[in-house]
Amino acid sequence: MTPFWVTYLTMLAFFFGACVGSFLNVCIYRIPRDESVVAPRSHCPKCDAMIAWYDNIPFVSWLALKARCRHCGAPISPRYFLVELLTSVLFLAVWNKYGFYAEKPHYELVPIFWLVISGLILGTFVDFEHMILPDRVTIGGMIAGVALSLLVPSLQNAHSAQISFMRSLIGLAVGFGSLFAVAEVGKIIFGRKRIVLEAPVELSFSAAENDERTMKLGDEDWAWDELFPRASDKWKLECPAAKLGDRTWNNVVVELRESGLNIGGEKFPAEQLAAFTASVNAYRYPREAMGFGDVKLMGAIGAFFGWPAIFFTVLLSSILGSMVGIYLIVAKKYEWQSRIPYGPYIALACVVWILGGREWWLDYWFWLTGAR
Ligand SMILES: [Zn+2]
Incomplete structure (x- = not known):
């Protein structure tokens, strides 16, 4: 390849990344809201004005508009810029690692790794915002x-489709x-967590019904389905004061389940929650040490990269997670930690695998077996 083509393709990798990043921004916003990712055209979530193509150019528009909507001036999240930049840089890094600049180029792997990185970015930012990993990322x-292992055996470092397919299935499992x-x-070790508050906070529920209901505890909003990871889960709230309609209680323990309230031994159905308010001193709530989304995400990583990647990703993500956890305890922000998702650590570890760990592992494997 001539230097012109190398430069051209390198720049193309970066700008293609920016365009994919721009599309990922749409997905990050719409997929958790169950909206279509292709139609309608993008509009401002505040004033509903359609966003023109010239206000939708990666990097440029966000900077030119100074992170505000052209029509109503509503702030546009820095996430839009960040996702575009991150996608561009990682697309470029994959191209540099597996494309022209590689000792042994694997052009066929470049689009596959771009696809994986897109999925990881999408999952990470949805997880940060909504504490869920979309099935389109994990099951997809x-x-x-x-x-892809069946179609491109070199993904699993195999010479035949059968072996590649087997390695992918083993990795998934x-x-x-x-x-x-x-x-x-x-679940057994960390299944419950008791939080004692410095000062009582107010507890209330929205008037919406069933799954649409939200709980407000102090400054935090909880979605109804987020409250009970399992159907048998319950919250135990220590309340100096509680009120349901005309009735009041003092220093009472309130249990909250999917089916409703138990106030000092007396049961009330969930339909009455909108009329319930309380101040809360301490609470004990069920939590997942790890969500099922993380389990499915690791299955997907195994399907793409085989079992060695699982070993690497589990190890690195738990080291990263512990380091952040220790920092939060030292910085006395411990309560915050309970709301940090694990998915982003897995995603980061997987990116490290793509950009270095995989090669390290293959070198080690070849050294061990003498094959090449
Ligand atoms: Zn607007």
Whole structure:
């Protein structure tokens, strides 16, 4: 390839990343809200004005508009710029690692790794905002990982489609199974958490029904389905004062379940929650040490990269997670930690695998077996 083409393709990788990042921003906003990612055209969530193509150019528009909507001046989240930049930089890094600049280029792997990185970015930012990993990323990733292993055996470092397919299935099973086991053990060890508050905070519920209902505890808003990871879960709230309609209680323990309230031994159905308010001193709530989304994500990573990647990703993500956890305890922000999702650590560890760990592992494997 001539230097012109190398420069051209390198720049193209970066700008293609920016365009994909721009699309990922749309997905990050719409997928958790169950909106279509193709139609309608993008509009401002505040004033509903349609966003023109010239206000939708990666990087440029966000900077030119000074992070505000052209029509109503509503602030546009820095996430839009960040996701575009992150996608561009990682697309470029994959191109540099596996494309022209590689000792042994693997052009066929470049689009596959771009796809994986797009999925990881999408999952990470949705997880930060909503504490969920979309099935389109996790289950979609498992299916795509197995299918692409069949089509491109070099993904699993195999010479035949059968071996590649087998390695992908084994990776899926190891990834899914190992994190499933961790999640089950975690439930037993960390399944409950008691928080004692410095000063009482107010508790109330929205008037909406069933799954649409939200709970407000102090400054925090909880979605109804986020409150009870399992159907048998309950919250135990220590309340200096509680009120339901005309009735009041003092120094009472209130239990909250999906079905409703138990106030000092007396039961009330969930339909009455809108009329309930209380101040809360301390509470004990069920939590998942790890969500099922993380289990499925690890299955997808195994399907793409085989079991060695699982070993690497589990190890690195738990080291990263512990380091942040220790920092939060030292910085006395410990309560915050209970709301940090684990998915982003897995995603980061997987990116490290793509950009370095995989090569390190293959070198080690070849050294061990003498094959090449
Ligand atoms: Zn606007």
